Amino acid sequence: MRAVVSLFAGVLFGIGLIVADMTNPAKVQNFLDIAGTWDPSLMFVMGGAILVTMPSFMYLKKQEKPLFGEDFGWPSRTDLDLKLVTGSAIFGLGWGLGGFCPGPALTALPSIGTGTFLFVMSMLAGIWASNLQDTRNANLGKVQY
Amino acid sequence: METAFTPVSALIGGGLIGLATVILMAGNGRIAGISSIVGHLLPPLKDRFALPQSAFFVVGLLLALPVYKFATGAVPPHVMTDNAVVLVVAGLLVGYGAARGSGCTSGHGVCGISRLSARSIVATLTFMGAGVVAVFLLRHVFGG
Numbered sequence: 361m362r363a364v365v366s367l368f369a370g371v372l373f374g375i376g377l378i379v380a381d382m383t384n385p386a387k388v389q390n391f392l393d394i395a396g397t398w399d400p401s402l403m404f405v406m407g408g409a410i411l412v413t414m415p416s417f418m419y420l421k422k423q424e425k426p427l428f429g430e431d432f433g434w435p436s437r438t439d440l441d442l443k444l445v446t447g448s449a450i451f452g453l454g455w456g457l458g459g460f461c462p463g464p465a466l467t468a469l470p471s472i473g474t475g476t477f478l479f480v481m482s483m484l485a486g487i488w489a490s491n492l493q494d495t496r497n498a499n500l501g502k503v504q505y
Numbered sequence: 506m507e508t509a510f511t512p513v514s515a516l517i518g519g520g521l522i523g524l525a526t527v528i529l530m531a532g533n534g535r536i537a538g539i540s541s542i543v544g545h546l547l548p549p550l551k552d553r554f555a556l557p558q559s560a561f562f563v564v565g566l567l568l569a570l571p572v573y574k575f576a577t578g579a580v581p582p583h584v585m586t587d588n589a590v591v592l593v594v595a596g597l598l599v600g601y602g603a604a605r606g607s608g609c610t611s612g613h614g615v616c617g618i619s620r621l622s623a624r625s626i627v628a629t630l631t632f633m634g635a636g637v638v639a640v641f642l643l644r645h646v647f648g649g
Binding site for chain 1: 508509510511512514521527528529531532534535537539540544547551557558561562563564566567568569570571573582584585586591595596597599601603609610611613614615616618619620622624628629632633634635639640641644645
């Protein structure tokens with residue numbers, strides 16, 4: 361059942377991205393282009409998503425466990441560290457440069473565009489590199505940054 | 506290239522994204538953060554429990570476009586650069602940065618803000634700010 365939930369949520373998430381036109385890099389870049397051809401649509405995408413998610417999460421937080429799982433995987437960290445800020449800044453630069461964040465890039469992949477394929481392969485390499493760095497730092501007992 | 510302001514389809518699309526996020530949490534108790542989900546599918550594959558459901562979620566994402574095309578007969582618009590160097594650099598930055606920053610537009614921007622997480626609010630403001638800077642440099646300084 362967990363597999364069905366994941367699969368269905370993935371399809372619905374992707375369709376939401378398509379309906380919202382987030383799979384169009386030009387649309388995303390125009391949202392970020394406040395000095396040029398600014399298109400504020402993506403504010404409404406985020407707003408619409410939060411409007412549904414926030415009250416639902418508030419309700420779910422009071423529940424003991426999910427329908428088909430042992431526990432809720434609510435994130436527990438509350439500290440603000442440098443890694444969070446530098447990572448997000450690096451992500452944002454790439455987001456502006458390519459007009460894709462991870463979800464829309466994967467959703468657009470079956471369109472078989474060479475550009476999307478190149479972007480997704482590079483993105484996977486980037487995530488992999490970060491995984492490797494985490495593993496290495498953990499083995500060395502180093503503080504993560 | 507200009508795009509039309511589309512608040513209604515944006516709200517509907519956003520609502521569907523929110524619904525998918527809620528279904529994943531209510532059903533499986535997982536955060537719909539795409540960069541983390543993809544991270545579970547790449548080495549060192551240390552979270553064996555998260556592996557199968559992450560794979561099913563990504564398969565779902567990959568099925569969305571074919572399902573959408575089949576259901577509506579429409580092909581969604583798609584305009585992006587064909588500069589391979591820009592695409593590779595952008596992809597590397599997005600993947601590495603989102604993983605380092607523990608999340609992207611979905612994990613921080615939707616899930617985190619909905620939980621009023623200070624970490625996610627800081628992350629979202631940071632990547633939006635950086636995105637504005639990148640587009641400004643790309644379009645208004647270097648004239649790409």
